[in-house]
Amino acid sequence: MKLFASLTSPYARKIRILLAEKRLPFELVVDSPWEANTRVPDINPLGKVPALVTDDGEVFFDSPVIAGYLETLDASPAMLPEDRLEAVRVRQTEALADGIIDAAVATVLEGRRPQAQRSESEVARQIDKIERSLAELERRAHNRQWLHGDAIGLGDVAVGVALGYLDLRRPELDWRARNPLLATLAERLCARESFVDTKPPVS
Ligand SMILES: N[C@@H](CCC(=O)N[C@@H](CS)C(=O)NCC(=O)O)C(=O)O
Known part of the structure; x- marks a missing residue:
């Protein structure tokens, strides 16, 4: 999967930390939505990072939604309780x-x-x-x-x-x-x- 993120975005940092804690492999695509040549609006109509593209090409945004998606991947540790x-x-x-x-x-x-x-x-x-x-x-x-x-x-x-x-x-x-x-x-x-x-x- 690919994570579109800027290195200064705190919302994207949250997702990068979750991916690291779960040791999930991903490609980091550094892209700032404030730059003229950004590709982010082609992926996320809101034009914001983070946006995650799965290996099947499905796109998830924004960061709470991505965090929820990562919980479905069955990678430990779980970051949300079962209850x-x-x-x-x-x-x-x-x-x-x-x-x-x-x-x-x-x-x-x-x-x-x-x-x-x-x-x-x-x-x-x-x-x-x-x-x-x-x-x-x-x-x-x-x-x-x-x-x-x-x-x-x-x-x-x-x-x-x-x-x-x-x-x-x-x-x-x-x-x-x-x-x-x-x-x-x-x-x-x-x-x-x-x-x-x-x-x-x-x-
Ligand atoms: N609620 C969103 C906020 C995302 C957000 O605002 N990201 C900023 C970067 S820190 C952004 O991409 N801003 C570009 C814009 O507002 O056009 C999330 O949690 O993902």
């Missing part, structure tokens, strides 16, 4: 983590607008979303090594990627000061080969 309600809870954690990334991306894009068009109140609104979601994840991390169950799962991977993205794009938020349990989780995740090998280049 369906518990799996929905893990998905909820993933949604929180992805929402943190969405909000952080929105602040980055706002900062790239011409000075006169930038809205500080919009940036503040997005940062409130990030802070509230971090507080909720910190609450969920209480008394746990992993966010769900007793092994690394999709929720941990998604949260680790979101925290890494905050470090990269909004380091001034200093989220560790208010969320010590997430800081410990991030340290544990960042030591894993899958996280080390997918660290985004500084750009």
Whole structure:
């Protein structure tokens, strides 16, 4: 299978980490949808990465859908629990983590607008979303090594990627000061080969 991804996309990083944890072979096609010669819109009408093309030519996007597809491949470790309600809870954690990334991306894009068009109140609104979601994840991390169950799962991977993205794009938020349990989780995740090998280049 082929994964279309940019090296800086946190959503794509989540999938690259899942593939690495499961030791699933794949071809990484580096393609930035922001470039004029991108092939991504031919594969994903939304023009976004990640997009996964299976060996049969079927295309899956976006990252939660790809994560769900990878669970069907019967490659261990499982990143979602068998219990369906518990799996929905893990998905909820993933949604929180992805929402943190969405909000952080929105602040980055706002900062790239011409000075006169930038809205500080919009940036503040997005940062409130990030802070509230971090507080909720910190609450969920209480008394746990992993966010769900007793092994690394999709929720941990998604949260680790979101925290890494905050470090990269909004380091001034200093989220560790208010969320010590997430800081410990991030340290544990960042030591894993899958996280080390997918660290985004500084750009
Ligand atoms: N919800 C999507 C978000 C994907 C996304 O926004 N990817 C960005 C890269 S980080 C992108 O391709 N942006 C191009 C665009 O918006 O045109 C997912 O989880 O896959």
